[in-house]
Amino acid sequence: MNILIIGSGGREHAFGWRIKQSALTDKLFFAPGNAGTAALGTNLIINPNDFEAVKEAVLKHRVKLVVVGPEEPLVRGIVDFFKDDEGLEGVTIIGPSKMGATLEGSKDFAKQFMLKHQIPTARYLTVTAQSSEEGKAFMKDLKAPYVLKADGLAAGKGVVILEDYEEACAELDRMLGGKFGAAGNSVVIEEFLSGIELSVFVLTDGEEYFILPEAKDYKRIGEGDKGLNTGGMGAVSPVPFADEAFMRKVEEKIIVPTVHGIHKDQIDYKGFIFFGLIKVGDEPFVIEYNVRMGDPETEAVIPRLKNDLVELLMATARGDLKAHKAIVDKRTAVTLVLVSGGYPEQYQKGLAVRGLEKVDASFVFHAGTAFQSNQVVTNGGRVFALTSFGNSIEEARSVSLKNAERVQFEGRHYRKDIGFDLI
Ligand SMILES: Nc1ncnc2c1ncn2[C@@H]1O[C@H](COP(=O)(O)OP(=O)(O)O)[C@@H](O)[C@H]1O
Ligand SMILES: [Mg+2]
Structure with a gap:
């Protein structure tokens, strides 16, 4: 087809x-x-x-x-x-249908869904400009730091975490005052959860689910997770701390009640669910839902998932996922993202890319690229994702690093420490 x-x-x-x-x-x-x-x-x-x-x-x-x-x-x-x-x-x-996609499109909707279906997540209160004082009182009861989230889509920029109560109150006013446009008309205030994050993915037909390999992504521009937030600088799959016992908890406490909730609430949903999770002690909590696969996690996960993807997607649409079992490459995949100089702030486009033919033993997934007079040029902040396999994070990463050096364009930047916190 x-x-x-x-x-x-x-x-x-x-x-x-x-x-x-x-x-x-x-x-x-x-x-x-x-x-x-x-x-x-x-x-x-x-x-x-x-x-x-x-x-x-x-x-x-x-x-x-x-x-x-x-x-x-x-x-x-x-x-x-x-x-x-x-x-x-x-x-x-x-x-998902539009209603299903609201699990990502409205953080308040997602929190209500989790509360209703008893899915572990941080305590919260949603406020508007009319109820901002209640929000400040709610924050007073929480311990620092304070997590403020614009309710709507904000291209990954709508979450602000602040240490100081007064600053958090001022930021709440700015958000409700239009800092993120209409996306901030409502703001979700959350209790801060302390732990390590990971991403879990399923395909669901609204009743059954199929679990894909999990991943951990790295959002900050700088090594050691320092500096500005980006669309993603790299990913690792599998995630060593997501062992069998932990993944069983994720399935029982999060995946099953989410899929049941979708079914009970009569939400038409035939697609991917991305669970943004945090492990607090030994327990998983949901930070957020996304209603599609992650980027760059997909570039680490899909090479490991050996099933016929078209067959899986058609089974999702038919409501026939039960018949499928994941066939997973046991090796570790490490993805490095090569970004434009200046990203995530100002950066140039249209810069010539050289050396792609020298890449050996890595997958080169293009992101922000285009053709200009038969030449590959940069066309975005995130330009390439390089994925390599290895028997460990270090081994896979060293292959990606070697190849990252070969792909050249002016201003190119990448993180050399992807997976550092998992080793
Ligand atoms: N309740 C929370 N406790 C601790 N950290 C949080 C919490 N909520 C969000 N974060 C941090 O903020 C990041 C962005 O929040 P998230 O809800 O994933 O929004 P988005 O991806 O839409 O920007 C998370 O990956 C996590 O690092
Ligand atoms: Mg997120």
Whole structure:
């Protein structure tokens, strides 16, 4: 069948790479894709949030399966658009309905869901400009640091953590005053949880679930997890502290009640759930839900997951996930992200990339790249994700590091310490 992957990052390149290997795949399309995905299929110049344009492309290219990478089209309701459109009957789309996507699109909705279904998470209170005084009183009862979260999508920038109570109150006022636009009309105030984070992923058909390999990602620009937040500088899979006993707790206390909750609340959900977890002592808590795979976690997870991905996605759509078991490469995958100089602040685009042909024994997943007169150039903050296998984090990382040095563009930056806290 012909398959369309929506998105343009390393995640979508990794999906495409695995999907291309399926005997079920005929032609592969990306909307809009990048220089890497162009080698796997056809890039279509389409804005993923323009659902009419996506529909037109699906019909024109006889696409039968659509995989949505990023959250924005999901939160805007692309799945409902497909299900409601008679012309798109017979086209399978992977992802939650708009209501399901609200688990990511509204942090308050997600917290209410967790409370209702008794899923372990930090204590919280949601406030608006009208109830900001209650928020400050709630914070007074909490211990520092204070966690403030804009309710809506804020491109990973809407969470502020502050040590000082007075500063937290001032920040709360700024957030409610429009610092993050409408995304901050409501603010979720949370108790701070102290522990180590990891990401767990499942595919669900709304009743059954299929657990993918877990991962840990690294968001800060600088080594030792210092400096500004980014879209992600690297990932490791598996996560050594996520042993069998811990993962059993995650399944029993978090995955099962979440999938049951989705079913009970009659949420139409056939897609990925990303559990952003924190291990406090020996117990898992949910920090957040995402309704799609993570980036760069996908670039570490998908190479380890050896199942036929198209078969898995079709089983998700059919409601037939029970019949599938994960076939996982036992080795460790370490992903390094090569970013533009200046990122996550100002950076240049259109810089020539050299040395890609010298990469040996790593997967090169393109993220922010494009073609300019037949030459690969930079086209974003995160430019490449390099994934390598090894028998340990150190071994896998050293292969990625060797190859990262070979891929050259002006201003290139990457972290050399991905996985440092797991060794
Ligand atoms: N209750 C909490 N306690 C401790 N740290 C938190 C808490 N909530 C969020 N964080 C930290 O802030 C980061 C971002 O929060 P998250 O809810 O994942 O929002 P987003 O990914 O949308 O920015 C988390 O990865 C975690 O490091
Ligand atoms: Mg997060």
